[in-house]
Amino acid sequence: MVFQFVRPSLMFDQPLKLMLTGAAIAAIAGVYLSHQAPAEVPSASASPGLLASLFGGPAPSAPMAAVPVAAPPSALGFGRIELPPDRGGQYHADVEIEGRTVPMLVDTGATLVSLTAADAARLGLSPAPADYTANVLTANGQAKAAPVTLREVRVGNLLVRNVTALVLPQGINGTSLLGMSFLQRLGGFEIASGNLVLRP
Secondary structure, eight states, X not given: OOOOOOOOOHHHHHXXXXXXXXXXXXXXXXXXXXXXXXXXXXXXXXXXXXXXXXXXXXXXXXXXXXXXXXXXXXXXXXXXXXXXXXXXXXXXXXXXXXXXXXEEEEOTTOSSEEEOHHHHHHTTOOOOGGGOOEEEXXXXXXXXXXXXXXXXXXXTTEEEEEEEEEEOOTTOOXXXXXXXXXXXXXXXXXXXXXXXXXXX
């Protein structure tokens, strides 16, 4: 028996060439992308300048606490709030929590609202020793903070309910922080003409 090789027609050559070319391009693209640096993920750690202010020393480089923050609904309110910067370029707000006013430093780098022990006591918050389960880094090393839920946090006419926060241990002095567990509940916030603008 004699086998005769018959060359495929041009009609079959072209799709084969296209398929091989496409596979080669895909392979090259895959190798290229695998060697690219991964996209930078924003850190949940508190911003260095503000943490130094809170802890009275060099800022820690790790996140303030390993407490998850859920993605909640929008804030209640209307209009917008504008906060001017202080001489150091930081933003402060008189925050109403549980009906009492607490002066706070607005910190977009802080994962959670953080209350000093003195401010927490003024609000009637007194966690038990066993409640201090969240790790925080201070200028003097690691410490434990107590996760709490604040029923209402209000800045001007912007109200957010059920805000996750931390009560810091005794001995950490400074200013309480208005962190992302409040700010992410707003419709948005931005710097405009030097002021920090909060929107419902």
